[in-house]
Ligand SMILES: Nc1ncnc2c1ncn2[C@@H]1O[C@H](COP(=O)(O)OP(=O)(O)OP(=O)(O)O)[C@@H](O)[C@H]1O
């Protein structure tokens with residue numbers, strides 16, 4: 001084994017540091033994202049329900065994480081006909 | 088004013104119980120009234136580390152449920168009379184602890200003690216969240232190793248969201264205690280350095296406890312390391328950490344041959 005290879009094998013801490021940095025950056029926003037989606041979902045259901053009768057189970061909120069921007073997709077299933085509220 | 092501290096980590100076996108006993112003893116050795124509370128229901132160990140395992144009659148669950156009064160359950164240390172232990176139950180389930188009941192007991196402890204130090208179980212489940220729930224400050228114990236640092240980050244997230252303080256919109260002060268640090272291996276680049284860990288977690292450093300056989304010796308004897316042999320490196324590290332918790336400024340002793348590292352740590356803590 002060359003001296004260079006020997007050194008590279010021994011110094012594993014820098015690899016650990018880089019792996020951790022990348023992982024934690026991802027995990028931190030993962031946690032806040034889960035919270036954000038739950039809040040958005042709740043509020044969207046509340047707003048839409050004021051006008052249309054919907055099944056909260058049939059509301060989908062998802063995020064697609066892209067490199068430059070992310071896309072927030074909201075899918076709400078609205079029943080046809082007499083779905084309108086009396087008021 | 089009394090202070091409630093949770094000693095937590097996420098990862099198991101990193102040194103929470105050792106730290107609770109050593110910090111609790113070090114603070115009590117200064118004459119302040121200290122209670123250490125074992126939240127590791129079903130796997131209690133703080134009694135053993137403090138050499139009080141044969142004196143346990145009642146436990147935290149008994150007090151929470153009103154079966155015993157707090158003074159009946161508290162065990163006063165035979166060597167340091169300002170140190171008391173509230174043990175965990177060994178037989179009951181952690182579900183017997185309610186958030187409201189724990190809050191009541193913590194408030195009662197606040198009235199009697201200057202410091203209430205809660206030894207958290209490992210993990211991020213109910214036992215761990217209950218232990219941190221009513222704390223004013225947190226000591227996060229981490230080992231210089233990837234999985235421990237990752238779990239510490241997770242625990243910091245919980246401290247900032249699941250505690251009474253966080254829910255009231257207040258910021259909970261957090262302190263990092265790096266334990267089982269091996270200066271020689273860190274120096275050779277085989278182990279995460281203190282600097283690496285501080286950069287990743289970005290919370291202030293409370294102390295660095297070296298890997299030491301004195302810790303095992305102290306636990307064999309059932310004596311906190313600060314009492315078993317106050318002159319040893321881990322004992323000195325815990326004494327210094329206790330003084331910093333107390334608000335004193337104590338120079339950080341980095342177990343390292345390299346002086347430049349020491350300077351870097353200073354710079355970071357001051358920043
Ligand atoms: N500085 C140290 N040097 C050497 N050994 C240590 C050190 N600190 C702790 N240990 C040892 O590591 C083991 C685990 O320590 P401890 O019980 O304090 O961890 P813990 O975080 O409370 O574990 P758990 O998550 O299971 O509650 C014990 O055997 C203890 O003696």
Ligand SMILES: [Mg+2]
Nearest residue numbers: 103104127132
């Ligand atoms: Mg423990």
